Amino acid sequence: MRLPGAGRVRRVARTVAGAARRRCARGLVLLYHRVAGPRFDPQLLDVAPATFAAHMDVLQSWGAVLAVHDFEVARRAGRLPPRAVCITFDDGYADNLHAAARLLEARRLPATVxxxxxxxxxxxxxxxxxxxxxxAAPSLGATAPSFVQWRGGSGPEAFGAPWTIEQSVATARQQLYLDxxxxxxxxxxAERDARVAELRGWAGVPRKARESHRSLxxxxxxxxAAMAGITIGAHTVRHPVMAxxxxxxxxxxxxDSIRAIATVTGRKVTVAAYPYGGAxxxxxxxETVAREVGFDTVFANEAGAAWRWSRRWRVPRLLVRDWPADEFLRRLTTWWESA
Ligand SMILES: [Zn+2]
Structure with missing residues (x-):
């Protein structure tokens, strides 16, 4: 016997179950680079330490932050907790230890570098x-390297700081940077590094890294790597466009990058992120090479939620900028709801 309205009850139950399945089938993988600044940062890689701390506080109340392995196992099984988040950093700057890790550790939040x-x-x-x-050098040499289209002067011409790649170009030096x-x-x-060495010579920039810009x-x-909750992954040796x-x-x-990291940390490297990582x-x-190499998961830098069915060797991530906490929360909510 069928009670009146039983079909509707079943339909509603199916909708609720479907919504729950969709909720558990996705999470957000966040991509940070640096916890530093504020300062001149044309590539917009910095998130200031106080801002990063505020982001972490938002995440603690908004969602469930998982370590990369737990996130991946749950994602593929369609069993992510609601508003699951995985925190990642690219490149391997020293500030990931000195600024980011300290703020993560204080909140017991896991992350991958x-x-x-x-x-x-x-x-x-x-x-x-x-x-x-x-x-941004005070002066440039009289003769520019052959591969440079330089129409500006050699004197102390203003770069136009603080300028970022998201703004329109107003000076010859900004155009030079973009080109x-x-x-x-x-x-x-190899070719890239040879050209950069030539550029440093032209601008009188030393090879030695600034303390504020060095890597680990x-x-x-x-x-x-020894800190609780921290996973170290590979980002290649020389940061090429892999495609x-x-x-x-x-x-x-x-x-080579897996071997070098494992030698230093004494741990197996199972996850990676493509340099640049755009479409x-x-x-x-x-993706085929990454699978053959034996990675468990490789992350890209293509905006979107990480779904149960996202491909393991090209998992989307969301690039995070130096946004105030309220804007960060607004973007998190939008990413989650528009997924
Ligand atoms: Zn990178």
């Missing part, structure tokens, strides 16, 4: 930071 292994103990800076120093950052990232790392030293990476590398070159980037930076071939 993807380290560019070629920068461990490196004397210099990441190429984009060198480029920032070059374009070079677009071109250099596409080059093979081996002993710092060891300390970071532009041959499968063999990609394999070498991953294998044009990762190909299907990259």
């Amino acid at each position: 993807f380290v560019t292994s070629g920068m461990i103990d490196a004397p210099g800076e990441f190429w984009w930071d060198d480029l920032e120093r070059v374009v 070079l950052s677009r071109d250099l990232r596409l080059l093979d790392p 030293m081996a002993d710092e990476l060891r300390q970071l 532009r590398q041959s499968p063999n070159a990609q394999r070498k980037e991953w294998d 044009g930076d990762v190909s299907r071939a990259c």
Whole structure:
């Protein structure tokens, strides 16, 4: 016998169950780079320590922050807790230990740091930071490198700080920064680094890293890896656009970075993040190589929620900027609800 309205009750029950399944089928993977500043930051990589602390406080009350392994197991099983979040950092800056880890530890929040292994103990800076120093240099040499389209003067011309890549270009130096950052990232790392060395020579910028812009030293990476809740993942050796590398070159980037990190930390590396990680930076071939290398999960930098059915070797992440806490909360809510 069927009671009147039983069909409707079943339909409502199905809708509720479907909504619950959808809720448990997705989470948000957040992408940070640096916990530093405020200061001149044209690439918008910095989140100031006080802002980062405020973000973490928001996350503690808003959602459930999981370590990467737990997040991934639950995601693939469709059993993520509501508003599940995974916190990640790219590149391996020293401030990830000195500023971020301390704030995470105080709140018992887990996070993953993807380290560019070629920068461990490196004397210099990441190429984009060198480029920032070059374009902001007090003076430029009389003869620009052959690959530079330079129409500005050689004197102490203002870069126009504080300027960021999201603003329109108002000075020749800002244009130079935009052109070079677009071109250099596409080059093979050996060619890229040779050009950056030439640029440093032109602008009189030393190779030695600024204390504020250096990457993790081996002993710092060891300390970071030993902290409760911290997972260290790979971010290649030389930070190339992987889609532009041959499968063999990609394999070498991953294998060498896994080995270098494991040697320092004494831990197996099972997760990674593609350098840059945008739609044009990762190909299907990259995903195949990442699977063959044996990674459990590899993250991209393509905006969107991480769904149960998101591909394991190309999980989306959401780039976080230096937003005040209320804006961060608004964006979290939008990301969650629009997923
Ligand atoms: Zn990176």
